[in-house]
Amino acid sequence: MDYLYETHLHTSVxxxxxxxxxxxxxxxxxxxxxxxxxxxDHFLNGNTTVPKGLSWEDSIDAFCRSYELAKVExxxxxxxxxxxFESSYSGNDVLTYGLDRDWLKSHPxxxxxxxGQYCEFARSEGGFVVHAHPFRExxxxxxxxxxxxxxxxxxxxxxxxxxxENERAAEFSxxxxxxxxxxxxxxRAQRRLVGYASPIRFTSFCDxxxxxxxxxxxxxxxxxxxxxxxxxx
Numbered sequence: 331m332d333y334l335y336e337t338h339l340h341t342s343v344x345x346x347x348x349x350x351x352x353x354x355x356x357x358x359x360x361x362x363x364x365x366x367x368x369x370x371d372h373f374l375n376g377n378t379t380v381p382k383g384l385s386w387e388d389s390i391d392a393f394c395r396s397y398e399l400a401k402v403e404x405x406x407x408x409x410x411x412x413x414x415f416e417s418s419y420s421g422n423d424v425l426t427y428g429l430d431r432d433w434l435k436s437h438p439x440x441x442x443x444x445x446g447q448y449c450e451f452a453r454s455e456g457g458f459v460v461h462a463h464p465f466r467e468x469x470x471x472x473x474x475x476x477x478x479x480x481x482x483x484x485x486x487x488x489x490x491x492x493x494x495e496n497e498r499a500a501e502f503s504x505x506x507x508x509x510x511x512x513x514x515x516x517x518r519a520q521r522r523l524v525g526y527a528s529p530i531r532f533t534s535f536c537d538x539x540x541x542x543x544x545x546x547x548x549x550x551x552x553x554x555x556x557x558x559x560x561x562x563x
Contacts, residue, residue, distance in 0.1 A: 332527040332528060332529055332548065333365040333366070333527065333528050333529075333530065333531045333532070334363060334364045334365055334525045334526070334527050334528075334550060334552075335364065335365060335366050335367060335368070335410075335525055335526045335527075335528065335532065335538070336359050336364055336366070336367035336368065336513065336514055336516060336523070336525055337367075337368050337370070337414075337425070337460075337485075337511055337512065337513040337525070337526050337538070338368070338370050338416075338425060338462065338485065338488070338513025338514055338515045338516065339355055339359075339367050339368060339369050339370055339400075339513075339514070339516045340355075340370070340371055340372065340416075340515070340516060340517045341355055341369065341371060341396040341399075341400065342379075343371075343379065343395055343396035343399060344369070344371025344372065344378065344379055344380075344393060344395070344396035344397075345371045345372045345376075345377055345378065345379065345396075345517065346372070346377045346378065346379050347372070347377050347517055348371075348517040348518065349517065349518045350517070350518055350519065351399070352369065352396045352397075352399040352400035352403065353399060353400070353403040355367070355400065355516060356400050356403040356404050356407065356409060356411065357403065357407070358519070359409070359516075359523075360407045360409055362523060362552055363552075364409065364525060365409065365410060365531060365532075366404070366409050366410030366411060366412065366532060367400070367404070367409065367410075367411055367412070368411075368412045368413070368414040368427060368535075368538070369396055369397040369400045369411065369412070369413060369414060370414040370415055370416045370425050370513075371393065371396050371397075371415060371416065372415075372416050372418060373393065373415045373416060373417045373418070374389055374393065374441065375417055375418050375419070375441060376416060376417065376418030376423070377418070378393065379392075380392045380393050386435065386438045387435050390431055390434045390435050391431070393415070393434075394413070394431045397411070397413045410531070410532055410533075412427070412532070412534070412535055412538075413427075413430060413431075414426060414427045414535070415434075416462060417440075417445075417448060419444070419445035419448075419475070420471070420472060420473070420475075421466070421468065421470055421471030421472070422445060422464075422471070422473075422474070422475045423461075423462040423463065423466075424445065424448070424449060424459055424460065424461055424462060424481065425459070425460040425461075425462050425485070425513070426452050426457045426458070426459055426460075427457065427458040427460070427535040427538065427539065428456055428457045428458050428535040428536070428539065429452060429455060429456070429457040433455065437451075437455075440452075445475060445477065446477050446480050449477060449480040449481055450480055453480075453482065458482050458483075458535060458538070458539040458542075459480075459481050459482050459483075460481060460482060460483045460484065460485055460511060460542075461476075461477070461481045461483070461484050461485065462485045462488070462513070462515070463485055463488045463490075463491050463495065463499065463515065464476060464484060464485070464498075464499050464502060465491075465494075465495045465496075465498040465499050465502070466488075466491055466495060467495065476502065478502070478506040478508060481508070482508075482509065482539070482542075482543065483503075483508060483509040483510060483511050483542050483543070484499055484502060484503040484508050484509070484510055484511070485499065485510075485511055485512065485513055486499040486500040486502075486503055486510045486511070486512065486549070487500075487510075487511075487512035487513075487524050487549045487551070488512070488513060488514075488515050488524070489513070489514035489515055489516065489520065489522050489523050489524040489551075490514070490515040490517070490520070491515070509542045509543050509545065510542070510549065511526055511542050511547075511549070512524045512525060512526050512549040512550065513525075513526070521553060522551065522552070522553050523551075523552040523553075524549065524550060524551050524552065525549075525550045525552060526538070526541075526542070526547050526548075526549065526550070527547055527548040527549075527550045528541050528546065528547045529546060529547070530546075
């Protein structure tokens, strides 16, 4: 038996581009057989719902609210819900796992860092950093930035990107021998979800990090609640 996890999840409480509440997102994943999820709303340098003008500590508390609501619903349903966040740099995004509310409150300086500087710092502090949809193309993205020496893994299967973009990400990971993962980039009800299937149930982000880095999991596509195909990298 494998345990299926959503690793890239947005909610309307934390991300302006999402239309579903934390509770709705968790309930939908539960119906589709997911064991757990990482809530990765857009951070303060991205498309966040956190209002401007708050103190740094109040901003972080507001940002963490979506995770808290998702965690309560996950506990009710018996799902594992973990904290993460997605930082943005002119349309280029990285997902961070393993750094919590207290860490964020202690490091307001991350808002002044470049993408590469942030990745180096977060990793030095024990964070697990994944380059999300590295070949995403959109009208507001002026430049695709690749920093293979400064991330831990590459998201090569994203439920909101084209096959072409995902294939380029997979090629990129192979060229640099980087570990790979998958996430739906879930913002709203969508028929195609993806996930990371693990032979063990995660107790913390460390289990996820170790599974990805050791190549122990499977990348799964779920369509209308049914598993469609597996990508084994």
